[in-house]
Every structure is written in C-alpha cells, then in structure tokens.
Amino acid sequence: MEEIAMSENKCSALIIGGSAGSLDVLLNVIPKLKETMSFPIVIVLHRKKGTDSLLTELLASKSSLRVKEVDEKEQPLPRTVYIAPSDYHLLFEKDGSFSLDYSEKVNYSRPSIDVVFQSAAEVFTNELVCLLLSGSNADGVNGLEQVKTYGGKAWVQNPDCATVPYMPQQAINIVNTDKVLTIEEMIYSINALDNTA
Amino acid sequence: MIIANQISDQEIETLLEEILDYYGYDFTEYARASIKRRILRIFTLEKFETFLQLRNKVINDRKFFKRFVEEITVNVTEMFRDPKFYKCLRSDILPKLAAYPFIRIWLAGCSTGEEAYSIAILLKELGLLEKSLIYATDLNPIVLEKAESGIFSLSQMKTYSKNYIESGGIKDFSSYYTATYDLVKFNRDLRKKMIFSTHNLVSDRSFNEFQLILCRNVFIYFDRDLQHKVLQLFDASLEKNCFLALGTKETIDFSSIARKYERIQNQKIWRKLQ
DSSP: OHHHHHHHSOOSEEEEEEOTTOHHHHHHHGGGSOTTOSSOEEEEEOOOTTOHHHHHHHHHHHOSSEEEEOOTTOOOOTTEEEEOOTTSEEEEOTTSOEEEEOOOOBTTBSSOHHHHHHHHHHHHGGGEEEEEOOOSSOTTHHHHHHHHHTTOEEEEEOGGGOSSTHHHHHHHHHSOOSEEEOHHHHHHHHHHHOTTO | OOOGGGSOHHHHHHHHHHHHHHHOOOOTTBOHHHHHHHHHHHHHHTTOSSHHHHHHHHHHOHHHHHHHHHHHSOOOOOTTOSHHHHHHIIIIIHHHHTTSSSEEEEEETOTTSHHHHHHHHHHHHTTOGGGEEEEEEESOHHHHHHHHHTEEEGGGHHHHHHHHHHTTOOSOGGGGEEEETTEEEEOHHHHTTEEEEEOOTTTOOOOSOEEEEEEOSSGGGBOHHHHHHHHHHHHHHEEEEEEEEEOTTOOSTTSGGGGGEEEOTTSSEEEEOO
C-alpha cells in the first residue's frame, strides 16, 4: 500500500537533518542505500566548522553512492549524497539548484535545519521527504511543519533509539509526522522511495 | 515562524523593479532564494500586515529604505575567516606581491571591515603595509561607516584571535587593539592604508588596476549572469600575473574568463595568466 502511495508522489529530494548523535545514524544508513537512488539526498548536520572534507570522505568511503559537498548554484543529481557545507545556510532556488547564504545563525546554528527544510518545502512541495534525526535542540521542527504545509513528508528518527532524543521528540510533539523510524526502518523506507526499482 | 507563502514571487519581482526605478539600486540579478528570505525577514521584523505596506514604506521613506538595504544585503563577516585562506595569503600570495613597488588591493563587498583589518595585519607583519593601499568598497554606506571606525565587539575577539593563530599569526592578537568596556578599537596605523568608498558591483565600473582583488562570499548572493558580469569587471581591474580570491564555496569555472586564469593549490585563488 505504502509504495503505491509513494509512487503517486514521486520523491524529488530527500533531506536529512541532524545534530548531536546523528553521525552514527548516517554511518549506518547511507552505506545500505541502493546505488540506483532516483533522487538526490542532502545531509545537513550541525558540526564544528572546518570539518567538511572529513565528513564527506568518511561517508564516501562507506557508500556506493557519489558523496560530495554542495557547491553554490549546483544542480542536485540523482544517485548522489550532498553534504551541506559548515558555516553556511543552505537554500534552494526555484529550479532546484543549491544556493548558499552566510546570514545570521538560526537556532544558534549555521547551517540551520529549519532554514533548509523551509526553503526545500517551497521548491519541491509534495515531492519532498525530510527526515530529522537525533539532536539536543529543536532546529528542524519548524521546518518540518513547513514541509507538511506544502504537502511534503515529515519523517523523524524514533526517539527511543536516538542517542539524543530531544530533537525528534520535539518534532513528534509539534508536527503531524508521517513516519517515526528506527535505523532499520529508515534504510527500508528510503530504499522504498527509489522509483527506479 | 516565517510564512513564505504570504508573499508571492511576483510581489518580490515587483518590489525589486520598483527599487531599481526609484533608487537605482539593482537587486534584480540577486539569487532569489536568499533575497526572498531576507525580505521576508524584514517583513516579519517590522510586523507589516500586507506586502503592499512594505512596498509603500520602501518607496516613500528614504530612511527606511537605507535600513532595508542594510537588512537584505548580508553583512555578517569575521576577521581571519577561513584561516587556511589567510595562511595561503601570508605564505604564498602576498610574498609574491612584495616585488611590486606599490601594492593595490581591492576588497569588494567589504561590509563592516573585518577582512580589511585582517589583511592590514598580514601586510604589517610581512613589512608590506607601508607600500600597500587597501581599497575597501561596499554598496552600503552604513556598513562603511562602521568599517572606518575600526571599532568591533570585544566578545568576538576570542574567535578572531583563534582564527589569527590558525592562520599562522604568532603575535599577541590583542596588541592590535585597545579594549574599552565591551568594545575594541583597532590601532590607527592599520587604518591609515585603507580607503573606504561606496561601489556597486552591479552598476559601477572599474576604477583602478590591482594586484590583488578579494571578493569573498558575495557571489553566493548573485545569479550566474551577474557573477559573470562581475568577473569581467574584476578581470578588467586586475593586472596580469596578479590574483583574484573568492569565497570557499565560489568559483570562476563557469565563466569565459576562466581560461585566462590558473588556480592556486586547493585555494579559491586564481592567478591571471594573460
């Protein structure tokens, strides 16, 4: 049933936002994703600035998908995992290309997950899936609400298996989430979005 | 929370056209995602009820328009931001310019001046400041006033000092300023080789020939066409064998001027070959 529902709304982009305790989740999930993935995956992770290449290399070494850092004005491609650079906000232009912005921090964060979810919501509307992982603040919760307003899907990590449950729990409390997922379920659900299968 | 769908893309276009007609400031080739977010921000901050109210205030209230420009152009900056970049300037680029009798540097989009003071510190430590001139320009006169004052917040100094050390600085960073309460004022001798002036990259022309042009984290706000036009302006303003530096996420690769340039190491610095 679920896959029939998804095929009506094809997925044009999956955006994963995370903070404290999210890196382990990504290291478990990204390597298990199908290499045929028919849409781009964008990762927005709170972290120290200047650690970009480390994260990209780490994920690239474990994944069969292409992993690269976002370049400004770049058009996202399928079968690719994009890492939002540290210390910039990530936005989307109307044609789906990436745009960067060095304005004030939002929720003490740059990149802010709220900012990227909100911008993506407007551009990809009901073809967007956003997933919020472990974290100790509420960045991303308002963004998920915006995603729902535009008809996209809001997924969150199951707080019971999150290293820091606060962020996904806030999302569940406030947003009408579509899925609450363990790591195994995440792998299954993301792979099920792939419509090349 | 910002309700993006309160304002249509068409309304944004209309506002930008009106600003161009009325004030001559051309934001029509700015990347839309960012400028729309900035306009929504001021809409929310000022508690406008309709977009028409905002449009009317922008057009009829010159003082508000100044503030509007300050808000929609991003003026967030740091001293010695991206220490590796400054390390390359210190160890590689500026020593190459030491052979010139006179070093002219253009800092385009200098905002509140943090980069200008960073570069002046590098030049001073390399013994080049006396024969250098830093032309620091921005379209926004309000930020230039701040830059000219050389006064910054004390709370930032810990970060800047850390950046400075990571960029290869070996002096005591606090020797470059005097602190009073929660503000610091940078030493006068750094300031004397800086010229601050308004310059609009969209509409103003080349005004000199330079050995180094820095324009970092300005291009991210421009669309590709405007980026290309500004690169042509920089190309026309840069002496052969000299250097152009952009922000860490920016590039010249898409532009026709790229074939005349060679990239330096892994930095976003290009040398003009012809």
